[in-house]
Amino acid sequence: xxxxxxxxxxxxxxxxxxxxxxxxxxxxxxxxxxxxxxxxxxxxxxxxxxxxxxxxxxxxxxxxxxxxxxxxxxxxxxxxxxxxxxxxxxxxxxxxxxxxxxxxxxxxxxxxxxxxxxxxxxxxxxxxxxxxxxxxxxxxxxxxxxxxxxxxxxxxxxxxxxxxxxxxxxxxxxxxxxxxxxxxxxxxxxxxxxxxxxxxxxxxxxxxxxxxxxxxxxxxxxxxxxxxxxxxxxxxxxxxxxxxxxxxxxxxxxxxxxxxxxxxxxxxxxxxxxxxxxxxxxxxxxxxxxxxxxxxxxxxxxxxxxxxxxxxx
Numbered sequence: 001x002x003x004x005x006x007x008x009x010x011x012x013x014x015x016x017x018x019x020x021x022x023x024x025x026x027x028x029x030x031x032x033x034x035x036x037x038x039x040x041x042x043x044x045x046x047x048x049x050x051x052x053x054x055x056x057x058x059x060x061x062x063x064x065x066x067x068x069x070x071x072x073x074x075x076x077x078x079x080x081x082x083x084x085x086x087x088x089x090x091x092x093x094x095x096x097x098x099x100x101x102x103x104x105x106x107x108x109x110x111x112x113x114x115x116x117x118x119x120x121x122x123x124x125x126x127x128x129x130x131x132x133x134x135x136x137x138x139x140x141x142x143x144x145x146x147x148x149x150x151x152x153x154x155x156x157x158x159x160x161x162x163x164x165x166x167x168x169x170x171x172x173x174x175x176x177x178x179x180x181x182x183x184x185x186x187x188x189x190x191x192x193x194x195x196x197x198x199x200x201x202x203x204x205x206x207x208x209x210x211x212x213x214x215x216x217x218x219x220x221x222x223x224x225x226x227x228x229x230x231x232x233x234x235x236x237x238x239x240x241x242x243x244x245x246x247x248x249x250x251x252x253x254x255x256x257x258x259x260x261x262x263x264x265x266x267x268x269x270x271x272x273x274x275x276x277x278x279x280x281x282x283x284x285x286x287x288x289x290x291x292x293x294x295x296x297x298x299x300x301x302x303x304x305x306x307x308x309x310x311x312x313x
Contacts, residue, residue, distance in 0.1 A: 001015060045074060047089075061077045102206040104310065107309070110308075111142070112142055115177070116176065117139065117141065118180065118309065119186075120216040126233050127232045127233070133233060134152050136148075137220075138163070139216050141179075141309050144215065144258060144264045145265060148164070151239045152236075158188070161194045174195075177202070179309055181204070181213055212310055251265045279301050280301045283298045
């Protein structure tokens, strides 16, 4: 029987299953006809009724409900959707906005300082309820160093441009890429035109997705949860003075966990490589002095050479 099955291209196991009196054809290549399926005539009647001019502004759910009230039933709402899709009669109303899919931001890799910057604006409370100051902050992704900042009374692409221009003039450098959120100051023509003119690549987060800009969001949390952060600022001079002192501490004294507990300034200037070597030597000396405490030997302290923003999975 096996050679005979091979001749007619029938799997031998299928023949054995049939021989055991299994009544259901379980072959996946066979199209099974459902006894519940509408006939061609019923399908045509349902389709033609749904295309009646009185139903042109109604959804399939509304059409089925009205027909039920009139004592007519062709099929369910889902059945009508299938019929319309089969005949390519499903379309979006012209008055409604079609759905849009936000693309994931491109992967950006930094192997050194001043390659990828990210920036954002955070609100600072004042002593007058409902009135805020705005902190513009630019962060280097590789070192986590704050490379530029300003405190202003409003959000504006012109003020953001002035900040980038000032950094470019003072430091003589701009990054290869700048990443930001989708706010008006970030996409303003004034700022975008300047960055494009300076040949800086632009990258934007998806709308309402804070995870696309994690480094600057983490900084804002460090900022507002630090001991001594004012509940409110009594003026722009107070905010600028406090912010300058805080950023000096953050850049030069704060041991950042994301860069192996060195300061952003040490990372930015390349001192972290020497620090990692010193730590490794100390650890290896301790392992030699007390091998019983290092069962698997001294762990290796590796220098973080690459930092990714929105790394592709």
